[in-house]
Amino acid sequence: MTKKKLAVGVDLGGTSIKIGLVDSDGKIAKKISFESHAEDGPEAVIKQIESGIKKILTGRREKIIGIGIGAPGTVIQKEGIVENPPNLPGWGKVNLGDILTKKFNCKVYVENDANAAAIGEMIYGAGQSFKNFILITLGTGVGGGIIINKKIYHGETGGAGELGHVTIDSLGRQCNCGSIGCIEAYIGNNYLIDRVKKQLQDYTNSSLFSLTNNDLDLLTPKLIHIAAEEGDDFSKLVIVDMGTKLGYALASVVNVLDIATVIIGGGVAGFGKLLLDSIEASLKERVMKPIKERINVKPAKLKNDAGIKGASALVFYKS
Amino acid sequence: MTKKKLAVGVDLGGTSIKIGLVDSDGKIAKKISFESHAEDGPEAVIKQIESGIKKILTGRREKIIGIGIGAPGTVIQKEGIVENPPNLPGWGKVNLGDILTKKFNCKVYVENDANAAAIGEMIYGAGQSFKNFILITLGTGVGGGIIINKKIYHGETGGAGELGHVTIDSLGRQCNCGSIGCIEAYIGNNYLIDRVKKQLQDYTNSSLFSLTNNDLDLLTPKLIHIAAEEGDDFSKLVIVDMGTKLGYALASVVNVLDIATVIIGGGVAGFGKLLLDSIEASLKERVMKPIKERINVKPAKLKNDAGIKGASALVFYKS
Numbered sequence: 001m002t003k004k005k006l007a008v009g010v011d012l013g014g015t016s017i018k019i020g021l022v023d024s025d026g027k028i029a030k031k032i033s034f035e036s037h038a039e040d041g042p043e044a045v046i047k048q049i050e051s052g053i054k055k056i057l058t059g060r061r062e063k064i065i066g067i068g069i070g071a072p073g074t075v076i077q078k079e080g081i082v083e084n085p086p087n088l089p090g091w092g093k094v095n096l097g098d099i100l101t102k103k104f105n106c107k108v109y110v111e112n113d114a115n116a117a118a119i120g121e122m123i124y125g126a127g128q129s130f131k132n133f134i135l136i137t138l139g140t141g142v143g144g145g146i147i148i149n150k151k152i153y154h155g156e157t158g159g160a161g162e163l164g165h166v167t168i169d170s171l172g173r174q175c176n177c178g179s180i181g182c183i184e185a186y187i188g189n190n191y192l193i194d195r196v197k198k199q200l201q202d203y204t205n206s207s208l209f210s211l212t213n214n215d216l217d218l219l220t221p222k223l224i225h226i227a228a229e230e231g232d233d234f235s236k237l238v239i240v241d242m243g244t245k246l247g248y249a250l251a252s253v254v255n256v257l258d259i260a261t262v263i264i265g266g267g268v269a270g271f272g273k274l275l276l277d278s279i280e281a282s283l284k285e286r287v288m289k290p291i292k293e294r295i296n297v298k299p300a301k302l303k304n305d306a307g308i309k310g311a312s313a314l315v316f317y318k319s
Numbered sequence: 320m321t322k323k324k325l326a327v328g329v330d331l332g333g334t335s336i337k338i339g340l341v342d343s344d345g346k347i348a349k350k351i352s353f354e355s356h357a358e359d360g361p362e363a364v365i366k367q368i369e370s371g372i373k374k375i376l377t378g379r380r381e382k383i384i385g386i387g388i389g390a391p392g393t394v395i396q397k398e399g400i401v402e403n404p405p406n407l408p409g410w411g412k413v414n415l416g417d418i419l420t421k422k423f424n425c426k427v428y429v430e431n432d433a434n435a436a437a438i439g440e441m442i443y444g445a446g447q448s449f450k451n452f453i454l455i456t457l458g459t460g461v462g463g464g465i466i467i468n469k470k471i472y473h474g475e476t477g478g479a480g481e482l483g484h485v486t487i488d489s490l491g492r493q494c495n496c497g498s499i500g501c502i503e504a505y506i507g508n509n510y511l512i513d514r515v516k517k518q519l520q521d522y523t524n525s526s527l528f529s530l531t532n533n534d535l536d537l538l539t540p541k542l543i544h545i546a547a548e549e550g551d552d553f554s555k556l557v558i559v560d561m562g563t564k565l566g567y568a569l570a571s572v573v574n575v576l577d578i579a580t581v582i583i584g585g586g587v588a589g590f591g592k593l594l595l596d597s598i599e600a601s602l603k604e605r606v607m608k609p610i611k612e613r614i615n616v617k618p619a620k621l622k623n624d625a626g627i628k629g630a631s632a633l634v635f636y637k638s
Contacts, residue, residue, distance in 0.1 A: 074609060132475055146575075153467075155577020156451055157609070162574040165607055170487040170567035179570060179605045248489035251498060255481040256465075256572055258474020286498045288484055290393060290476070 006060075007315035008053055008067040011113070011307025014038045014087020017045070019052040020305060021060070022312035026124030028305055030056055041090040050103055066107035067100055068314030070116035070307055074158050080110035109314040113307065114161060115152050117300075118145025119317050120310030121263055125301035132259045135300065136163050136250070138266035142184040146257065152317075164188065166249040183249035187242045189267075193219050196238055206234040225271050239271050240278045247282020254287050254295070265300030272299075325379075327372055327386040328631025330432070330624075333357045333406025336364070338371040339624060340379070341631035345443030347624055349375055360409040369422055385426035386419055387633030389435035389626055393477050399429035428633035432626065433480060434471050436619075437464025438636050439629030440582055444620035451578045454619065455482050455569070457585035461503040465576065471636075483507065485568040502568035506561045508586075512538050515557055525553040544590050558590050559597045566601020573606050573614070584619030591618075 004023040011018040013036060020031035032055055037044045053067065073085035080097020082088075100108045111119065118135040121127035127135070127147060136144045142164030146153040153160050164184035165177050172181035173191070185191050197216050200206055207227045212218040227235035250262055262283070264276060280297040287295060302309045323342040330337040332355060339350035351374055356363045372386065392404035399416020401407075419427045430438065437454040440446035446454070446466060455463045461483030465472040472479050483503035484496050491500035492510070504510050516535050519525055526546045531537040546554035569581055581602070583595060599616040606614060621628045 148472075156579060156613070157577060159607070159609055160575065160577035162577075162607055165574040166571040167487060167567060167605070168489040170564070170605075177607055179607075245489070248486060252485040252571055253575055255484040256479065256575065258476060258479035258481075260475060286486070286489075288478070288481055288496055288498075290478055294475070 005316070006062050006064045007312040008056060008064055009308040009310070009312025009314075010049060010053070010067065010069045011305075011311055012036070012045075012049065012069055012071045012085075012088075013113075013307075014072065014085075017048055017052060018305070018308050019049070019056050020308035020312065021056050021064070022309060024316050026120070026302070026309050026313070028308065030060075031305065031308060032056060036088075038088050042088070042094050045088065046094070046096070046099060049100070053100075053104065064106060065319055066109060066315035067104060068116065068311040069096060069100070069108065069110045070113040070311040070314075071096065071110060072113055075110050075112045075115075077111075077154060077158055080108060082110060107315070107319065109318050111152070111311075111314050112145075112158060113310070114143035115145040115154070115158075116310035116314055117265055117302070117306055118147055118161070118310075119152055120302050120306060120313040121265065121300055122147050122150065123313040123316050124309060126263045126298045127261075130261045133261040133263055134163070134250070134253060134257065134259055135263045135265055136246070137300075138187065138246075138264065140189045142188050142266075146259070148259070163249065163253060166252055168245055168248045183246060186245050189221055192221060192238075192242065196224065199238075200234070203234040207232040208235060221267065221271070228271075228274060236274060239274050242271070243275045243278025244282040247279050247284075248286055250279065250283050251286030254283065254291060258291065260291055260294035261296045261298070263298050263300050265302070265306065324635070325381050325383050326631040326634035327375060327383055328627040328629070328633075329368060329372070329386065329388045330626030330630055331355070331364075331368065331388055331390045331404075331407075332432075332626075333391065333404075336367055336371060337624070337627050338368070338375050339627035339631065340375050340383070341628060343635050345439070345621070345628050345632070347627060349379075350624065350627060351375060355407075357407050361407070361413050364407065365413070365415070365418060368419070372419075372423065383425060384638055385428060385634035386423060387435070387630040388415060388419070388427065388429045389432040389630035389633075390415065390429060391432055394429050394431045394434075396430075396473060396477055399427060401429060426634070426638065428637050430471070430630075430633050431464075431477060432629070433462035434464040434473070434477075435629035435633055436584055436621070436625055437466055437480070437582075437629075438471055439621050439625060439632040440584065440619055441466050441469065442632035442635050443628060445582045445617045446580075449580045452580040452582055453482070453569070453572060453576065453578055454582045454584055455565070456619075457506065457565075457583065459508045461507050461585075465578070467576075467578070482568065482572060485571055487564055487567045502565060505564050508540055511540060511543075511557075511561065515543065518557075519553070522553040526551040527554060540586065540590070547590070547593060555593060558593050561590070562594045562597025563601040566598045566603075567605055569598065569602050570605030573602065573610060577610065579610055579613035580615045580617070582617050582619050584621070584625065 018033040074083040144161040144163030167181040169181035173185040175182035175185035463480040463482030486500040488500035492504040494501035494504035
């Protein structure tokens with residue numbers, strides 16, 4: 001039996017809830033995952049979280065040192081209030097920190113999920129040896145977290161780090177956020193798949209057709225990755241283009257923040273070396289000269305269960 | 320005679336050096352200004368600074384509490400070292416803080432000039448009542464300073480706040496910094512004047528022709544401002560376009576930092592209400608919804624002698 005300190009990490013989403021018992025090295029001792037009953041409103045979801053945590057704790061003798069929650073959207077820090085989380089209808093403001101503290105009689109830390117991911121990389125992952133870094137998470141949305149002097153940077157209301165909404169072309173593509181030309185509107189999963197589908201009309205020899213059995217509705221970022229690994233030139237182009245554009249956006253961010261270490265996380269980080277190399281080349285080409293030599297692009301270390309691990313890291317970060 | 324504390328502010332530039340004696344309200348008691356002998360190298364310029372400070376202090380009984388220097392380029396904070404300042408050839412690394420401390424036997428604070436301007440706005444100016452704000456300075460270059468929790472944000476090497484090198488079109492205009500589409504490449508004075516000159520071929524009824532006696536080489540941002548004030552439609556368009564583009568760049572910055580107060584400084588801030596309104600409209604249109612209502616665009620308060628005042632503010636900020 002380990003004698004390491006243990007924390008519970010809760011990865012709260014509109015689709016699923018994942019809960020794990022994690023040690024101070026980021027190793028998961030036990031985990032569960034279930035569909036979230038988001039449509040039944042906050043009380044139902046909170047009950048799900050409570051019974052999930054109970055299950056995780058059943059039969060363990062060690063006392064946990066706290067519970068960490070990674071939640072979508074804005075989190076009001078001091079109180080641990082989750083505010084209008086996207087994909088969790090009817091929440092308004094819910095004081096999740098307070099509710100769970102009373103229930104489990106331990107410290108509870110609530111944080112925006114992208115910030116929790118950044119803290120996870122700092123405590124357990126690729127950011128451990130850096131005082132400052134930028135984490136960008138690639139997925140349906142493009143998000144991020146900024147670590148300054150070993151602390152998460154929240155901004156005025158906890159909304160900082162919206163790296164997906166840095167523009168690369170102010171007269172370009174419409175973004176879901178209401179603005180134009182945000183990097184998310186080029187490389188967010190749905191936008192990316194839409195664009196690739198259209199481009200494929202001109203690349204009829206791409207192996208993406210056979211990989212999807214000619215049903216492009218089955219196309220995913222993962223399949224693009226597989227095709228590129230198998231040598232499909234079109235898929236390689238897609239990945240290089242994605243990395244190049246991401247480098248443009250990151251150059252703006254790096255110039256403003258003077259932080260030269262960038263960690264690439266999220267599911268699409270599985271695009272691997274080709275994506276990372278493209279990001280780094282583009283970023284180095286675009287940042288201001290004094291920063292260029294310090295640029296360091298790294299893949300995130302927390303891959304599977306990054307949500308649980310990031311949430312649990314909140315406990316070790318704060319305590 | 321005032322009994323207020325006094326500081327010396329030195330505005331060091333490649334063209335001129337301005338030195339003033341400033342009280343804790345930002346009032347200048349005495350000032351001088353002279354051409355810098357930049358071409359003679361650092362020793363000559365340092366002698367100029369020393370004799371300028373002596374002149375400023377001559378005949379004063381009050382003891383100053385310190386000297387502040389606003390210098391171009393990178394400043395290494397702890398030591399007060401000026402590193403390869405643009406337009407000051409041959410400097411390499413000069414420990415200006417140390418040299419002047421020994422000479423005048425008082426505390427000396429050295430800071431990058433854009434950061435000094437931000438500190439000036441915080442101590443004396445438009446930023447006094449804000450915990451967080453972004454200062455953007457418009458001129459030949461576009462620069463900036465970021466105030467977080469009443470402190471200047473330096474980044475890893477003192478290079479943070481390069482707001483002029485946030486891209487608005489990653490495939491757009493070439494910028495002097497080596498990148499493409501930086502906001503500076505659209506609204507920096509020289510770029511702006513170049514572009515306006517070309518556009519004027521299609522606006523032959525603009526009053527800018529008469530204001531320059533048909534010699535467009537005499538065109539300046541100030542003349543564009545005067546023409547707009549006098550009702551010249553083309554000049555108004557130029558200013559609105561400038562503000563709109565600046566809003567695009569600032570939206571990226573505000574989304575990353577979650578800081579909603581933006582102060583517009585630099586000579587071109589004289590463009591006045593039309594420019595400010597355009598910036599605010601464009602920024603509000605582009606930032607993420609939760610920030611929109613908090614957006615607050617204000618003109619800088621330090622106008623004349625902003626350089627001297629910003630430099631002197633370093634002393635009151637630190638002591």
